[in-house]
Amino acid sequence: MSTEAVTSSRVERILNDPHRAIEVAGLLILVLIPVLYPPSDVQTWAVYLLFCLLAVSVDLVWGYTGLLTLGHAAYFGAGAYLTAKVTTEIPAIPEVVVVFVLSPLLGAMLTLVVGWFLFSADVKGAYFAIATLIISVIFGNVVQQFTEFFGGFNGLAGIPTLSIGSIEFSVMMEYYTALVMLVVIYAGARLLTGSAFGRALKGIREDQKRTEAFGYNTELCRLLVFTISGGIAGIAGGMYATIDGFVSPPIVGFVLATEVVIWVAVGGRGTLIGAVAGALTIQFLESELSDLLINFWQISLAAVFIIVVIWAPGGLVGVVDEDSRVVRWLRTKLVSDAGSSEKQITEMTGKKND
Amino acid sequence: MTDTRLETQNLTKRFGKFVAVEGVDLQIAAGETRALIGPNGAGKTTFQNLISGDLDVSDGSIIFEGTDITDVPPYERARMGMIRKYQENHVYDSETVIENMRMAARGDGLIRELIFREDDEAMESRIDELLGIANLSEKRETLVSQLSHGEQQWLEIVMCVLADPKLLVLDEPTSGMSVRETNDTVDLLEKIKQTDDISLLVVEHDMEFIKKVSNSITVLHRGSIIAEGSIEEVQDDEQVRDVYLEGG
Amino acid sequence: MLIDPSVIAIPLQVSQRVLIALTSISGLILVAAGLSIIFGLMGVINLSHGALMMVGAYMAFTVQDAGLPAWLGLVIAPIAVGLLGILIESSIIKRLYDRPLDTLLATWGIAIILREGIDLVYGTDSKSVDALIGGEISLVGVTYPVYWLFIVLAAVTVLAFSAGVFKYTDIGIMAIAVIEDRQMAAASGINTEWSDRLTFAFGSALAGLSGAIMAPLLSVNSNMGINWLVNSFLVVIVGGVGSFVGTGVGGILVGGLDNLFRTLSDFTSLAQAVVLLVAFVVIRFRPNGLIPAQKGGE
Numbered sequence: 061m062s063t064e065a066v067t068s069s070r071v072e073r074i075l076n077d078p079h080r081a082i083e084v085a086g087l088l089i090l091v092l093i094p095v096l097y098p099p100s101d102v103q104t105w106a107v108y109l110l111f112c113l114l115a116v117s118v119d120l121v122w123g124y125t126g127l128l129t130l131g132h133a134a135y136f137g138a139g140a141y142l143t144a145k146v147t148t149e150i151p152a153i154p155e156v157v158v159v160f161v162l163s164p165l166l167g168a169m170l171t172l173v174v175g176w177f178l179f180s181a182d183v184k185g186a187y188f189a190i191a192t193l194i195i196s197v198i199f200g201n202v203v204q205q206f207t208e209f210f211g212g213f214n215g216l217a218g219i220p221t222l223s224i225g226s227i228e229f230s231v232m233m234e235y236y237t238a239l240v241m242l243v244v245i246y247a248g249a250r251l252l253t254g255s256a257f258g259r260a261l262k263g264i265r266e267d268q269k270r271t272e273a274f275g276y277n278t279e280l281c282r283l284l285v286f287t288i289s290g291g292i293a294g295i296a297g298g299m300y301a302t303i304d305g306f307v308s309p310p311i312v313g314f315v316l317a318t319e320v321v322i323w324v325a326v327g328g329r330g331t332l333i334g335a336v337a338g339a340l341t342i343q344f345l346e347s348e349l350s351d352l353l354i355n356f357w358q359i360s361l362a363a364v365f366i367i368v369v370i371w372a373p374g375g376l377v378g379v380v381d382e383d384s385r386v387v388r389w390l391r392t393k394l395v396s397d398a399g400s401s402e403k404q405i406t407e408m409t410g411k412k413n414d
Numbered sequence: 415m416t417d418t419r420l421e422t423q424n425l426t427k428r429f430g431k432f433v434a435v436e437g438v439d440l441q442i443a444a445g446e447t448r449a450l451i452g453p454n455g456a457g458k459t460t461f462q463n464l465i466s467g468d469l470d471v472s473d474g475s476i477i478f479e480g481t482d483i484t485d486v487p488p489y490e491r492a493r494m495g496m497i498r499k500y501q502e503n504h505v506y507d508s509e510t511v512i513e514n515m516r517m518a519a520r521g522d523g524l525i526r527e528l529i530f531r532e533d534d535e536a537m538e539s540r541i542d543e544l545l546g547i548a549n550l551s552e553k554r555e556t557l558v559s560q561l562s563h564g565e566q567q568w569l570e571i572v573m574c575v576l577a578d579p580k581l582l583v584l585d586e587p588t589s590g591m592s593v594r595e596t597n598d599t600v601d602l603l604e605k606i607k608q609t610d611d612i613s614l615l616v617v618e619h620d621m622e623f624i625k626k627v628s629n630s631i632t633v634l635h636r637g638s639i640i641a642e643g644s645i646e647e648v649q650d651d652e653q654v655r656d657v658y659l660e661g662g
Numbered sequence: 663m664l665i666d667p668s669v670i671a672i673p674l675q676v677s678q679r680v681l682i683a684l685t686s687i688s689g690l691i692l693v694a695a696g697l698s699i700i701f702g703l704m705g706v707i708n709l710s711h712g713a714l715m716m717v718g719a720y721m722a723f724t725v726q727d728a729g730l731p732a733w734l735g736l737v738i739a740p741i742a743v744g745l746l747g748i749l750i751e752s753s754i755i756k757r758l759y760d761r762p763l764d765t766l767l768a769t770w771g772i773a774i775i776l777r778e779g780i781d782l783v784y785g786t787d788s789k790s791v792d793a794l795i796g797g798e799i800s801l802v803g804v805t806y807p808v809y810w811l812f813i814v815l816a817a818v819t820v821l822a823f824s825a826g827v828f829k830y831t832d833i834g835i836m837a838i839a840v841i842e843d844r845q846m847a848a849a850s851g852i853n854t855e856w857s858d859r860l861t862f863a864f865g866s867a868l869a870g871l872s873g874a875i876m877a878p879l880l881s882v883n884s885n886m887g888i889n890w891l892v893n894s895f896l897v898v899i900v901g902g903v904g905s906f907v908g909t910g911v912g913g914i915l916v917g918g919l920d921n922l923f924r925t926l927s928d929f930t931s932l933a934q935a936v937v938l939l940v941a942f943v944v945i946r947f948r949p950n951g952l953i954p955a956q957k958g959g960e
Contacts, residue, residue, distance in 0.1 A: 205931035275492035362774035
């Protein structure tokens with residue numbers, strides 16, 4: 061990353077890596093949520109965080125690898141329903157095991173199967189999108205069909221909260237668990253996308269044939285990232301079940317699946333922070349609006365979505381990219397005088413006396 | 415005795431009734447630079463697609479350094495050392511030059527190595543070296559979309575070299591280039607050839623360019639080889655002259 | 663899907679099942695026809711197809727609500743939705759012809775806007791629309807709403823008409839020329855921009871018309887189009903992209919399978935899941951993918 065003159069100006073540091081600044085600021089705010097909000101709201105925020113995780117899982121597959129997945133809710137919902145069924149019917153298995161081990165495993169297995177089936181025939185692009193959409197519609201149908209097992213339209217309720225030993229998680233504990241999960245998985249995703257593997261994913265997104273022709277096994281790479289994202293979606297779903305206490309068909313179907321894509325697109329795909337920011341911002345704004353405004357909100361959001369798709373694929377965080385016009389303009393306004401690096405050094409050393 | 419790097423035996427490709435490549439027996443030795451020429455529609459692209467694995471063969475076999483690779487998938491052929499530069503520029507448009515190079519640095523492992531690879535000084539200096547011979551050192555941070563067409567061609571060529579080729583297949587590397595750029599490409603290939611016994615297969619139309627870079631030519635026409643040998647031999651060949659005078 | 667066999671109170675005989683299937687298949691074909699043009703011919707992945715159909719249904723409702731004759735609804739719906747199609751194509755679709763994934767996303771955004779817009783204007787409660795032709799008819803010993811026959815007739819007519827337009831009319835032949843070889847068509851002096859626009863409008867108009875025709879059998883609300891969207895894509899993908907005969911075949915396959923499953927088992931929701939699974943497998947096994955000829959060459 062290009063750097064300007066070494067400087068201690070905080071503003072300049074922020075403008076040079078705005079995404080990092082957003083990450084730090086965001087984390088700070090999220091850590092303080094339980095302090096700022098009453099417990100009932102904290103639970104809602106915990107759910108927001110889980111949907112942010114789902115958004116991260118979609119960004120890995122779509123933003124980084126270029127595979128539009130319109131059915132990721134299926135893996136989220138699978139983790140949620142698994143948790144719902146197992147924790148209520150097989151209490152011998154501790155919830156923490158179901159949520160943190162079994163749910164991601166199920167999510168990963170499902171994506172492994174779907175991914176293997178589609179990637180082995182090199183299905184990509186729009187047909188991959190349609191195929192994954194079909195998966196989530198099928199899941200929705202199955203869940204609605206077997207009312208006895210899955211609770212049908214009414215879903216399943218009475219899912220126990222997480223507990224360690226005899227200590228049941230309070231809402232605060234649930235919230236921080238979700239936050240820790242988000243941070244840990246986010247950090248892991250950062251490392252993954254920053255590695256040579258991340259470059260391979262980028263290569264697959266931009267020119268799969270060329271990347272393959274350099275010797276990358278792109279099928280394996282796609283399968284791995286898809287499976288990892290399925291595991292992430294699964295664990296998010298599992299946590300969702302224990303926090304919300306209730307699962308129903310909407311969390312498996314295409315409505316949620318397409319919503320996530322909108323969050324990631326509007327937030328800014330291929331950046332991870334964009335997925336989180338988009339998911340968080342949109343969910344938060346949606347909840348603040350009264351029913352009267354909901355229609356206008358949906359229309360506005362859809363319009364923004366269309367605009368992003370056509371003209372601004374970088375989304376919201378793209379507006380504050382280190383190279384974006386907005387940031388460059390801010391730099392001229394806020395960072396000393398526009399001029400050569402040497403001039404800035406002299407100015408800085410001239411001003412500072414430490 | 416020189417090692418045979420690439421050998422095709424009775425290589426044939428049919429599309430329904432149309433035979434694009436027919437019974438091609440071709441050998442390229444280690445260290446050799448072979449030119450492949452022929453009029454449009456002669457099957458040069460199909461032949462390359464068969465070699466690289468982008469197309470399945472209908473008949474015949476492909477042997478690379480003694481191993482039959484006819485059924486080997488494209489990425490594995492690349493790992494064995496068969497690297498191809500495609501005709502249209504296939505560089506990563508929205509990335510910088512240096513990032514393009516890094517994206518081409520495949521490395522040894524399949525997955526685990528990719529995830530856990532540490533920053534590699536050796537790789538970085540190799541990248542610098544290659545950018546140097548392509549005259550792109552000063553454009554490291556430039557977006558590839560802002561390079562000239564010729565520069566993009568050179569970049570893709572050295573990206574291919576970074577992938578450690580034993581056989582480098584170049585599909586019309588000088589298409590769209592000016593005379594000056596073509597000469598620069600000659601220099602580039604000369605420097606690349608200094609790598610121990612790398613073989614090149616150059617598919618081209620520009621005879622002057624071919625004379626400067628290769629020592630032997632194969633002429634393809636309607637899917638079959640009609641002439642092969644040194645440049646003089648081929649230019650004297652009557653069949654070749656007929657084909658080209660036909661206006662192919 | 664369309665007609666739930668349990669709607670009929672009397673015990674079902676084979677002939678009745680066949681008639682139900684026939685009507686259901688016809689409904690599928692009717693609705694899919696517009697997508698067959700926009701997706702099948704033009705290669706535009708139009709996720710707003712169901713919403714366009716829904717708008718057509720609401721046009722029929724509006725006409726009825728205003729006390730106007732029902733047949734007027736069948737005239738106004740295609741015109742209104744056709745104009746909507748022109749608006750959509752000229753503002754959004756035309757920018758995305760070489761970007762299929764983005765078309766998919768943008769048209770989904772359009773669908774959301776249409777659905778929410780309808781909710782704003784008409785409220786979220788379901789409406790009902792009266793059939794153009796009431797009454798019943800006795801066929802093969804079974805009582806059968808006359809309107810169902812109308813639907814079968816409409817499906818056949820629309821399909822034949824569309825095929826005819828693109829084969830025998832000047833404007834249709836030009837549209838095909840533009841789709842198949844844009845450069846040549848432009849060189850011949852055809853205004854390719856308006857050709858695309860009108861083709862898209864035609865597909866939209868058909869979607870709107872199908873909505874108006876199907877409205878009396880359905881619960882008219884803003885979400886009604888989603889199922890039809892999915893099914894229309896299945897029909898076009900499974901039946902064969904780019905041909906009207908294919909749409910007919912696809913309708914028969916998809917509708918037939920769906921009906922078969924519904925009558926054979928109690929698992930009515932699974933019926934769609936099975937058909938979807940078939941489509942999923944079809945997508946995977948067609949060699950070189952199912953990508954229809956994209957505009958501007960592949």
